[in-house]
Amino acid sequence: xxxxxxxxxxxxxxxxxxxxxxxxxxxxxxxxxxxxxxxxxxxxxxxxxxxxxxxxxxxxxxxxxxxxxxxxxxxxxxxxxxxxxxxxxxxxxxxxxxxxxxxxxxxxxxxxxxxxxxxxxxxxxxxxxxxxxxxxxxxxxxxxxxxxxxxxxxxxxxxxxxxxxxxxxxxxxxxxxxxxxxxxxxxxxxxxxxxxxxxxxxxxxxxxxxxxxxxxxxxxxxxxxxxxxxxxxxxxxxxxx
Numbered sequence: 001x002x003x004x005x006x007x008x009x010x011x012x013x014x015x016x017x018x019x020x021x022x023x024x025x026x027x028x029x030x031x032x033x034x035x036x037x038x039x040x041x042x043x044x045x046x047x048x049x050x051x052x053x054x055x056x057x058x059x060x061x062x063x064x065x066x067x068x069x070x071x072x073x074x075x076x077x078x079x080x081x082x083x084x085x086x087x088x089x090x091x092x093x094x095x096x097x098x099x100x101x102x103x104x105x106x107x108x109x110x111x112x113x114x115x116x117x118x119x120x121x122x123x124x125x126x127x128x129x130x131x132x133x134x135x136x137x138x139x140x141x142x143x144x145x146x147x148x149x150x151x152x153x154x155x156x157x158x159x160x161x162x163x164x165x166x167x168x169x170x171x172x173x174x175x176x177x178x179x180x181x182x183x184x185x186x187x188x189x190x191x192x193x194x195x196x197x198x199x200x201x202x203x204x205x206x207x208x209x210x211x212x213x214x215x216x217x218x219x220x221x222x223x224x225x226x227x228x229x230x231x232x233x234x235x236x237x238x239x240x241x
Contacts, residue, residue: 127201
């Protein structure tokens, strides 16, 4: 295999660290002079950090950086189930470490996701729909050979931007259980009590999107894994018996 599994796990840790650190640190700097931690800034910081991490590490681990995405790839048979738990562990650890670093530098309790008052059901639905869009874009650009190699980072990053702009007022716009867990641990209270929303909603949306794209892909000849070299290596082993 081109990359060992250890290298992939490290890449998932670093990538998830990056996409969690950026918006949480932005939130933490909101009280400083000349800061801008409003919804527009949060949306763009979230999207740009995802874009950057995909281009930096996507060729190593396929840039899942999100437990819901890893489960979506697995349910679509584009990622082996035997590696799901290590990927999830790397992603959650990356997110928790990012929140811890922000807490060490700027104080804890920042960047936590809490649904708008009285909108718990709406928050679950919003997270599911937004993650559906995100997973649909991800599985399309990451596992379809017809998509140009330069497209994924930009397409996924921009999807995160519009998702956060829509979901921010309702649920915070997480779409990622690892994004929400670290800040919730340091914020405690309502953030921890409502964390289940950011597990149930994103996973539901990702699984539906993954299965739907497989249904409309058109032909297996267009498909590849995420990461493709791992998928192909395991496929070759199975073929050889």
